[in-house]
Amino acid sequence: MQAVYHTLRPVYALWQREVIRFFRQRSRVVGVVLTPLVFWLILGLGFGDSFRAVQGQIEVSYLEFFYPGVIVLILLFTSIFSNISLIEDRNEGFFQNVLIAPVTSHGIVGGKILGGVTIALSQSLIFLIFAPFIGFKLNLIVVFLFVVTCVVLSIGLSSLGFIIAWKINSIQGFHAIMNVVLVPLWLLSGAVFPAEGSPVMIQWIIALNPIGYGVDLIKGVLYSAMPGGGIATIAPLSVFITLIFSILLLAFAANVVRVSRNG
Amino acid sequence: MISVHNVTYRYAESRVPALSDVTFEVTAGEICGFLAPNGGGKTTLFKILATMLPVQQGRLQYNGEDYQNNFKAIRNTIGVVFQNPSIDKKLTVRENLHCQVYIYGSTPSRESERINELVQLFDLSKYLDQKLETLSGGYQRRVELAKCMLHNPAVILLDEPSTGLDIVSRRDLWRYLKTIRDQRNVTVLVTTHIIDEAEQCDRVIILNEGELVVSGAPSVLKDEIGSEILSLKSEKIASVLSLLQEKWNIEGVQVDGTVRVELQGNRKFINQLLTDHLDIIDSATISKPSLADVFFNHTGNKFDELKEQEQT
Numbered sequence: 001m002q003a004v005y006h007t008l009r010p011v012y013a014l015w016q017r018e019v020i021r022f023f024r025q026r027s028r029v030v031g032v033v034l035t036p037l038v039f040w041l042i043l044g045l046g047f048g049d050s051f052r053a054v055q056g057q058i059e060v061s062y063l064e065f066f067y068p069g070v071i072v073l074i075l076l077f078t079s080i081f082s083n084i085s086l087i088e089d090r091n092e093g094f095f096q097n098v099l100i101a102p103v104t105s106h107g108i109v110g111g112k113i114l115g116g117v118t119i120a121l122s123q124s125l126i127f128l129i130f131a132p133f134i135g136f137k138l139n140l141i142v143v144f145l146f147v148v149t150c151v152v153l154s155i156g157l158s159s160l161g162f163i164i165a166w167k168i169n170s171i172q173g174f175h176a177i178m179n180v181v182l183v184p185l186w187l188l189s190g191a192v193f194p195a196e197g198s199p200v201m202i203q204w205i206i207a208l209n210p211i212g213y214g215v216d217l218i219k220g221v222l223y224s225a226m227p228g229g230g231i232a233t234i235a236p237l238s239v240f241i242t243l244i245f246s247i248l249l250l251a252f253a254a255n256v257v258r259v260s261r262n263g
Numbered sequence: 264m265i266s267v268h269n270v271t272y273r274y275a276e277s278r279v280p281a282l283s284d285v286t287f288e289v290t291a292g293e294i295c296g297f298l299a300p301n302g303g304g305k306t307t308l309f310k311i312l313a314t315m316l317p318v319q320q321g322r323l324q325y326n327g328e329d330y331q332n333n334f335k336a337i338r339n340t341i342g343v344v345f346q347n348p349s350i351d352k353k354l355t356v357r358e359n360l361h362c363q364v365y366i367y368g369s370t371p372s373r374e375s376e377r378i379n380e381l382v383q384l385f386d387l388s389k390y391l392d393q394k395l396e397t398l399s400g401g402y403q404r405r406v407e408l409a410k411c412m413l414h415n416p417a418v419i420l421l422d423e424p425s426t427g428l429d430i431v432s433r434r435d436l437w438r439y440l441k442t443i444r445d446q447r448n449v450t451v452l453v454t455t456h457i458i459d460e461a462e463q464c465d466r467v468i469i470l471n472e473g474e475l476v477v478s479g480a481p482s483v484l485k486d487e488i489g490s491e492i493l494s495l496k497s498e499k500i501a502s503v504l505s506l507l508q509e510k511w512n513i514e515g516v517q518v519d520g521t522v523r524v525e526l527q528g529n530r531k532f533i534n535q536l537l538t539d540h541l542d543i544i545d546s547a548t549i550s551k552p553s554l555a556d557v558f559f560n561h562t563g564n565k566f567d568e569l570k571e572q573e574q575t
Contacts, residue, residue, distance in 0.1 A: 006368065013365035021353045024394075092347035097410070100313050101366045102338035261315075 003104075010098070010107035011114060017094075018082065018115020032078050032123050037130075040070040053194050064134045068218040069191025072153070072211065074127055075120045076186055079154045080161035082116035084174055087165050105258035109162065113250065116158035117151055124150045137225040145221045145234075149242070153214040156246030159253040166256050191215045210245040213238040264291040264450050265312070265418065270321035272307050281307040283473045284321070289466075291417070292448040294440060296455055296464035298554060300566060304473040305454040309422045312452060313343045325418065339367075342411030344421040348403055349410075352396035356387055356406050359395060360413060367414035381409040385439060401432025408439055412449075419443070421453040425460055437463055458554050458566070469558055476561045481554055488552040488560050493524040493533065496545040503543060506536075518565050525552075525560075 022028060044063030051062040089095040098108055128146060131138055160182075168174050186192075188205045189212040195203050206212045220234035265288065272282040282304045289295045299305040310316040311323065314334055323330035325337050343349075350359050357378070364374045382388050385405040395403055404424065411419055421440075425433045437460070443449045453464065461467045462481045469476040469484075477484060495515070497503045503522045507513040511532045515522040526549070537547060558566040 009365045009368050013362045016365075017351060017354065017358075017362050020358065021351065024353050092345070094349050094351045096345045096347070097343065097349035097363075098366060100315060100338055100341075100343055102335045102368070103366060 006102075007104050007107040007110065010101070010103040011111040014098070014108065014111025015114045015118065018112065019118055022082070022115075022119050032074070032081075032119075033126055035077070036070045036074045036127065039073070040066060040130075061134070064136075065194070066192065067131065067134060067136070068215055068222060069186075069189070071124050071127060071150070071218050072189065072191055072215050073186060074123045075150060075154045075214075076157050076182065076211070078120035078123050079116045079158035080164075080178065080182060082119055082158065083112065083161035083165040084171060086112070086162065087168060087171055087174060090166070099257075099261045105261065106254045109159075109250070109254045109257055113155060113158045113162060113253065116161065117154045120154040120158070121147065121150050131222065136222050139225050142221060142225045145224065146218070149214075149217050149221050152242055152246050153217070156210070156214075156242070156249050159246065159249035162253045163249065163256055166253075166260070185209055185211050188212070189215045210241055213241040213245070217242050264293075264326060265289040265452070266322075266324045267308075267312075268322040268324075270308075270311065270318055270323060272311060272316060272319050274307075279473070281473050282311070285470070285473075285475045286321075287468055287475060287478055289450060289452065291450050292444060294444055294451040294453065294463070294465045296453050296461040296467045297470060298455055298458070298461040298467050298558070298566075299470035300456060300564075302472070303470045305456075305470055306422065307473075308470070309420060309452075309454050313341065313420050314338055339414065340417050342414065342416035342419040344404075344407045344411050344419065344424055346422040346424075346426055348407060350395050350403060350406055352403075353394065355392050355394050356382075356398075357391045359406060360410060363410045363413050377413060377415075381412055384412075384442070385409045399432070400427050401429070401435055404428060404432065404436055405439065408436075408443075412443065416449065418450045418452065421451070423454055423456065425455070425457060433460070461554050467554060469554070469561065471558070471562045471564070477557065484554065484557045485552045488556055489525045489527040490551070491526040491530070491549050492552050492556055493526055494548045494550070495522040495524070496520060496547075497522060497543055498545065499543045503540075506540060506543075511536075518559065523559070 040063070044061070044066050047062035049061075051065070052059045053062070053065040054060070085093075086095060090099065125147070128138070128143070164177050165174060168177065188202065189209050190206050191211075195206040195212075198206070216235060217238040220238065223229045223233045224231060226233075267288070268286050270282055270285045271280050273280040285304070285308065297305045297308060307316065311318060311330075314330070314337055318330050325340055328336055330337060351362070354362070360378050360381070361374070364378070382391060385408060387402070387405060387409060390398060390402060395406060398406070407424075408419075424436055428436065440451050440453070441463075444451055453460070455461050464481065466479060467481050467484065468478040495503055497520070500517050500520070500522055504515050504517065507515045507522070507524065513524060513529075513532065515524045517523075530549075533547070533549075537544065555566040558564070
């Protein structure tokens with residue numbers, strides 16, 4: 001019981017700090033909502049009728065096809081960027097003090113990541129408002145499954161951001177990793193174009209990319225309330241891989257902190 | 264209270280140890296300063312004392328508890344103020360203190376009582392709901408001090424706490440440190456490169472190139488040198504040095520463009536020197552010895568405080 005309390009109190013403190021900070025930075029709030037919205041509208045409307053993908057037996061517009069990918073983009077960017085402050089914070093900021101506090105490394109990582117997850121989830125829920133306008137049907141079960149999926153996926157993405165921020169010593173380096181690794185991972189996840197019809201090598205990359213299973217899971221959840229949908233739209237393999245991806249990265253993040261702070 | 268025995272630390276990328284065989288003890292309720300130029304080893308020592316670096320060789324004990332085996336107990340015992348602020352400037356004073364309370368696990372019933380007590384001690388009542396980014400550097404330092412005292416530590420460690428503070432804020436900081444020491448018997452360990460600051464400590468430990476040079480009360484260390492120091496500025500240093508040696512059998516030492524003489528009570532020759540040899544002496548200054556002189560006396564190097572401040 002005592003151990004749980006010791007783990008939970010820094011989680012609460014760091015989570016609360018993260019959320020307060022986020023909502024006090026207006027430009028950040030506006031940026032994370034507007035950027036994916038603009039991205040989605042420009043690409044979705046731009047491709048218009050020139051792009052048709054098949055979802056199940058039905059042809060869908062690019063606006064609809066791209067929608068789950070934008071949700072993952074929101075989760076990716078928000079989760080990853082919520083950790084960027086760590087780069088400076090742990091050497092010459094707020095985190096210096098946290099790292100020498102008598103708390104567990106799990107507590108430190110848990111609080112920071114839960115903060116990132118909360119922000120990412122609130123962004124994706126705001127974006128969910130647009131789903132009915134492009135034909136998705138929402139009900140309580142879909143929203144619940146959507147929340148669970150976003151939480152699990154953003155735990156993984158936020159842990160990934162945490163690990164990168166911990167290992168990198170400059171913000172410029174972090175941006176380089178974002179551009180060279182993370183953005184291509186998203187582009188090659190089936191979020192922007194379907195795997196079917198791509199060169200075999202691209203199909204393999206998409207099949208090996210864990211973020212692709214996250215995109216697939218969100219698609220499955222959104223289509224579960226559509227006619228002919230149901231729970232069968234959610235692929236068990238996507239559930240399994242997304243869970244494993246998040247658990248492994250969370251454990252790895254906790255270990256990175258434990259090793260670097262002598263306990 | 265704190266004992267450091269033969270502690271040596273070497274960074275992976277360096278051949279030379281950052282700390283070499285350092286041994287000292289600090290008693291409870293003492294303000295102990297670590298004075299060193301850049302690269303002297305004070306930051307490494309601070310990091311080891313704050314449990315940020317492991318003890319590679321030697322032994323470190325807090326209250327008889329071994330450092331290596333008891334991180335958690337030691338982290339509960341110490342409060343740390345870093346050179347760069349560890350407060351969140353987007354949060355208010357109250358939010359920063361609340362956050363610290365949760366991180367250090369004070370019971371919620373004690374939380375408000377403790378915050379109020381420290382807010383009063385550091386005169387922060389008026390600013391409780393103000394964001395840190397709107398407060399001056401001096402007030403931010405006070406919040407840091409309040410924050411590090413929240414869990415009632417027996418020892419507080421401060422890494423160059425005066426950096427970036429004006430003279431008034433610096434004086435305030437020291438007033439608070441002495442209050443904490445006097446009212447709560449807290450042991451204060453402070454690293455500094457500022458001579459004035461080191462002179463306010465009960466005891467100062469001087470480090471140079473990772474080695475402990477000398478340790479003691481500032482007044483005792485200064486008394487060991489003698490009562491006064493004569494500094495002679497001259498364009499012809501060699502002539503002044505040989506003149507002192509030949510005429511009065513006094514050994515002077517060249518420090519940059521100055522000849523430095525420890526007077527040891529002998530002032531008689533000064534009048535004659537200035538009367539007969541003003542042609543080679545630009546200026547003469549007599550001063551009480553400072554810790555910079557103690558540093559020079561033990562290392563043979565000038566402690567260039569101004570240069571240190573610029574670098575910092």
